[in-house]
Amino acid sequence: MEVLAQRLQQQIEKIQDHGEIFHKEVNRGFVEAFMKAFKLPANFLDPITKFLSLKKPTSIIWLSLSECTGCTESFLRNEIPGIDSLLLEQISLDYHEVLMGGAGFEARKNLQNLDKGKYILVVEGSVCIKEPFFATFGIEGVSGAEELRHLAENALMVFGVGTCASFGGVQAANPNPTNTQSIHELISRQVVNIPGCPPSDINIVYSLMYGILFGEAPSMDSLNRPLWAYGKTVHEACERKAKFESGDFVQSFDEESMKMGYCLYKVGCKGPYAYNNCPKVKFNSKTSWPIQAGHGCIACSEPNFWDDFGVFETPMLKDHRSFASKEWITKEESCQNLQDFRTSIEEDCIGIFLDSQNTQILWKGQNILEGNLEVNPRVFLQTLANKSKLTARLVENYKNYFSALYQKNMQESEESLISKNIADVLKLMHFLLSLEREKNFHHYALDEAMSFAFKKISDMDFGVKIAGDKILIDANKGMRLVLCYALGGLEYDGIAYGMMASLCRALREGVGKFMESQERSFSVLVGGDLVQNSLVKRWILRDE
Template sequence: AEELLEHVLEEDFILAVEGGVAAIDTFFLTIGAQGESGYEILEKLAAKAKAIFAVGTCSSYGGIQAAYPNPSKTCGISEVLSQKVVNIPGCPPSDINIIATLSFFALFGVLPELDEQNRPVWAYGKCLHDMCERKAKFESGIFAEHFDDEAAKNGACLFKVGCKGPYTYNNCPKVKFNAKTSWPVAAGHGCIACSEKNFWDEFGNYEKPMANIFSYAKLCNEELKQEFFLEEQIKILEQIDFEFESNIKLILQNIAKNKLGALLVENYKKSFEKNYAFIEQNFDENPMPSKDFWKYLEISFILVKGAFLKDKNDFLIAAKNYAFKHASPYDFKLNMNAEKPKLDVSKSFRMTLIYLCGGLDFEGVAYSILKAFEDNIAKISSLKAS
């Protein structure tokens, strides 16, 4: 085997690596009569390879063995190589993602288009959740409470029992596994985000939503420590086209205009009777257009708590106390092609209803909303700077 390996080094070849690398304490893997470490062999092969592919989450990001406290100090191969590495993450990745990526290079002699994590865009460019056959149930607020309940068997969304699909970028629902037989969510278990970096540590309990009550550790994350929404960020919102309806009763009526939205509002009403009653008692039928960022937060607070927001800092504190680093997606629509930037948040209130019905807590909702605003403000600021 070692002779064959030496012979290969004299030929043109591509290098496909499975498994992470222990580059510091290299004795965690030694191979052959010469006792070479996995790291030494990796460096030797990478130096001569025409292209390098990390096949699987372990070689892409370190994988399970890199989970805290990572005693072997394992990492993805791109962290120790100077050469470019194409990541094909997944635990495991689908056969199609592996073969198609390798075949593309073999046929055309160039790498496929890659995203910011050096993953092939064709395979990892879209959110898994958006392709899921259970998404209509998610939009309707219909969630399985247990894996064996009738709702789960009838296609209910698995977010409440831990599905991490909204945070995962992969094409599993399209390419499936085992000759396109099925994939985990169709088979009845939620996505565990296995193709995402640090999935073992950062996504919490695999059969619970990412609510603080289910966290086993508060992540030491600088992003959570920063001050949300400084005065300069508020001024940016004031300078763009930013307006929304702030009468919650009318907001709920607008959400309920289509079939999925009507089911969502009905499920919210059943699950949060006190909150719904508060809205009915305190709001009339008159439109209340608003351009106030803080009013958006107040509406969201009422939907979550069934009470008025007395101190805006309560919302900010809740966001900063969220125990996870991944925000739940909010579908804000930013139009940069208009005369001035336009941020449309009118359809995003339904996301708060969905996440509440799906078991997310106030901290998770607060963090996700502020992160959505922050990301869009950053895009606007970047445009202004350019």
């Protein structure tokens, strides 16, 4: 925060030293809302207001490539500070083919003679590169790719507005006959991606304003999306989330349950897999957003959403696997004997042994992993039913929709059965989802997980913390989500895929937190009979 405050003060001093002062009224409500979004402290209010009141309007070059102008439409509907205030006071929209007054040779000439580092480039749309004439500019017939490279090279910052610019858009859908690409694939500059089809006006304006104020990109995720807007899933803030947790799902769009706020997962909502703040900022001056309007999220802010999530109005089902992009998973060898694995671990190394019989995290010859899991499905269901009204409703729905499974699990012993092997989440999951009692359910579940075509992780919300020299993983709470996803129509393979990924993520997160507690880094070795392919190994060793 100190660095940002210093940078802002330097910007103010630079304006005052150069004498280019523009005295403007600034909407303090907008500044306060902006600060709240980025979690800036109260002492930023006056400097930001002062800077915005003094600065010259920032030059914006808005380049339109392969797009539908939906992102511009969203931008124009900005309510705070308002599109009039933005265009007349804060930014100078020096080039925008839809909105600018200039045209013809003079407009093109101005675009070619921009001062280096004096403008921010906003790109709406992706780039068709198979043929240079799919999108051209001016009488010269400059291709979209050429125009993009030229403008990006000299820009202060580059923003990709919309999913087309960020990830290619629907025109990049398989088989992609025009070889359409996102803009970051063509230029060497950092691109701040603001995906969405379209993104909200708030995500566009606030992200641009951060760049104007501080001269740098906001904190971003691995896909270069600003974390303030894309740091959480749509599901986390959805007004229908409580109904997901209670297992109450809309079965079809014409049901009365639509009006009762039931969850839309079973009719295709991809909210648990999409990172965006739509429930919070909404659209059209906060009038509404897709789920409020009665349709599930289609994950439009995710890469390849048009190819990777199956049919828009169903969960990701086996019957729709032809819609999924193929991912090759190779078989990998790993040490499956715990004693041999233990002796192979060097001094500055942590070993993760993910095994159907005995999962451990080894450090200095000792197992530092702890966790107790109730694996008796009868006791698990009874405990869950007694926890709260929400979970009681969840178990009741499970009993009604999966009556044979419920009855079979109720035939188990009344004795609690606690396992210290965290991999037994696969065992409990199997009991909750299948009437069959395979002898080797760990490997059956793993095989089913690897057969899941869509490769989207249904997170199981495992708790991970450090206590002294121990890594504690709590999976008991997260196991309720097996029932939630099942009632929402996700099949065994999809739930197993999410379970396996969540298990690996918990192990990786635990090791990461342990390294932080030790204030040092270690190399990591993996083994065990559940680490037999490249995907599981990747899940353990790095974030997906």
